[in-house]
Amino acid sequence: MTVHFAPDAALFAVASTSRLDAYVATRRFDKPTLVMDLxxxxxxxxxxxxxxxxxxxxxxxxxxxxxxxxxxxxxxxxxxxxxxxxxxxxxxxxxxxxxxxxxxxxxxxxxxxxxxxxxxxxxxxxxxxxxxxxxxxxxxxxxxxxxxxxxxxxxxxxxxxxxxxxxxxxxxxxxxxxxxxxxxxxxxxxxxxxxxxxxxxxxxxxxxxxxxxxxxxxxxxxxxxxxxxxxxxxxxxxxxxxxxxxxxxxxxxxxxxxxxxxxxxxxxxxxxAEAGVIVAEVLLVSRKSDRDMHRWVYLDIGRFSGLAETEGEAIRYQFDTARDGDPMGACILAGPSCDSADVLYEKRPVLLPQTLRAGDRVLIRNTGAYTSTYSSVCFNGFPPLDVVVI
Ligand SMILES: Cc1ncc(COP(=O)(O)O)c(C=O)c1O
Missing domain, CATH: 3.20.20.10 (Alanine racemase)
Structure with missing residues (x-):
């Protein structure tokens, strides 16, 4: 993923990102988790x-x-x-x-x-x-x-x-x-x-x-x-x-x-917002038919579990994966719940590695605002977004 910052914002963002990255790199998460850097x-x-x-x-x-x-x-x-x-x-x-x-x-x-x-x-x-x-x-x-x-x-x-x-x-x-x-x-x-x-x-x-x-x-x-x-x-x-x-x-x-x-x-x-990163996981990558032009990527977090501001595709989050060096392809990104409104980006698809598959970790950048409290209590039995403050 290419990230463009204003010149003096770049150092600032990288410094903070590396603290969050250092923390998440050494830990396992068994559910979507927002990590906040105090x-x-x-x-x-x-x-x-x-x-x-x-x-x-x-x-x-x-x-x-x-x-x-x-x-x-x-x-x-x-x-x-x-x-x-x-x-x-x-x-x-x-x-x-x-x-x-x-x-x-x-x-x-x-x-x-x-x-x-x-x-x-x-x-x-x-x-x-x-x-x-x-x-x-x-x-x-x-x-x-x-x-x-x-x-x-x-x-x-x-x-x-x-x-x-x-x-x-x-x-x-x-x-x-x-x-x-x-x-x-x-x-x-x-x-x-x-x-x-x-x-x-x-x-x-x-x-x-x-x-x-x-x-x-x-x-x-x-x-x-x-x-x-x-x-x-x-x-x-x-x-x-x-x-x-x-x-x-x-x-x-x-x-x-x-x-x-x-x-x-x-x-x-x-x-x-910029003090937080969500650690999420790919649950499924699929196509609806052999002729389907669109790859669907389903995450373990969606519209009802913290990413409510994707409504109308208004707020466009940035995604990082360990496969970002591989060839990229457009995909429709969706959440895990049994609700057809739980689609994050479809009108303007998201570029993600073509090699992405179930089990891969996805970091969702700059998600420290309007995520944890928007997360539903137990929709489909999913727990609310976990929050860790470092
Ligand atoms: C009254 C009021 N003040 C401030 C804010 C914060 O706005 P922002 O997150 O855009 O800074 C909100 C957001 O809904 C608000 O309702």
Missing amino acids: DRVETQYRALHAGLGRADIHYAVKANPARQIIARLVDLGSHFDAASRAEIALCLEEGADPSEVSFGNTIKRASDIAWARDQGITLFAADAAEELEKIAENAPGASVYIRLVVETSPGDWPLSRKFGCDRDMALRLLDMAKALGLNPVGFSFHVGSQTRHAEMWVPTLDVMAGIWQAAIDAGHDLTMLNIGGGFPAFHGEPIDTPTLYAAKVMEMVEARFPDVPRIMAEPGRGMV
Whole structure:
């Protein structure tokens, strides 16, 4: 497999890959296993922090909630974006201060809001009137930020439509929050996960800046802008280093929001994806007839056991095998379950060695984000993706 990195990212990636490779090379795995390199998470945190400057990093816990990752990030001074009661509890157990944990899900259970308030959480996201009512009732006086919808996401894994509200509603929600006795501090948005180039943020930032100005003109004293996630990982196409990417984003943010006292960023994928490798195994290589042009390669991991982001072939993982020096051929890649939706890549087939056969090990690169928790509990009797943190 040929891997292209931006020049200074190359050393970085190779160093980390070799630590993971050294670990997996000396071990046997009897089920698909995600191996996470904690030091690489730290390197990634430091790199993002260097580029993000004065912005507070709130790690999006959903990307990978491994306890050791949260503990390391607490030590490094990271803050956290939690989506649920369980994620808040995890962060607090690992030593995060409640003032450093935001409850960023716009869809919350009322009792979880009350529980979070009791734990000392003071910052909540909302994008609807009913959510503000819930927060006002269960966490009176809390600070809230209103999530804005991103109409056209440039990310490979868009987060548009389901989340956020439009400009007019956002302005009304600020008024409503005040009337309910809450403290509306600002706005958030998410440009879309795996937004490969910083320049792709421009249209979203331009729209957000217009809405921000409209809120100021309407008399709101906004103090916080949450720029969400979107920071990419290497999934086959060249990307900037985390520091350069984050610095470019911040330059564009500062140019449009020069006087905002507080900026939050919520990297998830960009923090952990490249710190993980999944060790998988080929279960079967077959063709459907003697005339079949397509070789099917079935792995012991699929759409339901961790690789959910292959939905729509959106995220394209990189595969390494011990036979990569042999002639390569296109194949359809599928998972092991008895479900026909468990096909990973078919529209754009994957190049794998023609000599590949059952029993061969396959390393799936840069899979530290959005894999372990997407893995089903027991679909077809397969255990959830195993996670080892080194
Ligand atoms: C509110 C929020 N913030 C941050 C993130 C992390 O995004 P990313 O992994 O693209 O950095 C997500 C991802 O779903 C999110 O929902």
